[in-house]
Amino acid sequence: MPTPTKGPRLGGGPAHERLMLANLAAALFTHKSIKTTETKAKRLRPVAERLITFAKKGDLHNRRRALSIIGDKSVIHELFTEIAPLVELREGGYTRITKLGFRKGDNASMVQIELVLEPVNPKPKSVKKTAAAKADTTVADEPVVDEPVTDESVADEPAAADAPVEAEEAATETSASDADEAPAKDAK
Structure with missing residues (x-):
């Protein structure tokens, strides 16, 4: 069996993982910041950044692509109308992961993943x-x-x-x- 390249599977099969990442992304876009385990946050980051890239493009096709992943129209509306204009000038790195320590029950590494919504300062020329x-x-x-x-x-x-x-x-x-x-x- 080939070694998985996407990282550890979260929970059950791939369908469960896809749904869990969609729910985490929806919570991230709704609350702008969520607290989760480090593994889930690292798996969520590319999904969330891809959805934000769809929102920055803003056309109907990309709205439908994002809707096929998340499925909640209110979250998609918030993503396209509120979050996309705030990150319009940013070329990537829309999320930030901050370590919080370890969970008391099972000693899992906890992090806070949040959207980076601060205005972009253009880099100075070399x-x-x-x-x-x-x-x-x-x-x-x-x-x-x-x-x-x-x-x-x-x-x-x-x-x-x-x-x-x-x-x-x-x-x-x-x-x-x-x-x-x-x-x-x-x-x-």
């Missing part, structure tokens, strides 16, 4: 990506300070009011350089 993006924006926004001051760099910076004066100076410089070159050509 440090490398944010540092690279920040460096790119600062390089583009800030002027470069390390350049040495030269006559050309000073000539590039004056205000617009000095532009006509610069144009005149440039014209006189070009005419003076032409005048210097002309006698040199005559001397040859």
Whole structure:
């Protein structure tokens, strides 16, 4: 006989287990938190998270899929209208299991399984990506300070009011350089 891969069977056969998990899920969605044994909670978690994923999709087909598992229309209505909007931005991990200790009668490990309904804080971007993006924006926004001051760099910076004066100076410089070159050509 092959070893079961889903974990221990709870109670009788598979039909009993399926019904028990459906009842636990219905109680979880109704009360938002239930106290049960650790084994049952670990088996309930994937069932409950799958039902919440159906509820997040919210269409008729997924409502009928959830209804085929639980069977109680009031629980399905609560799941789709109240719980799904609260976990809409959460990408998984809709349940939380907290250990409570051991049961007095048979020393079974008891836990509390509850829905995680707190709002999601988006994860910060990775440090490398944010540092690279920040460096790119600062390089583009800030002027470069390390350049040495030269006559050309000073000539590039004056205000617009000095532009006509610069144009005149440039014209006189070009005419003076032409005048210097002309006698040199005559001397040859």
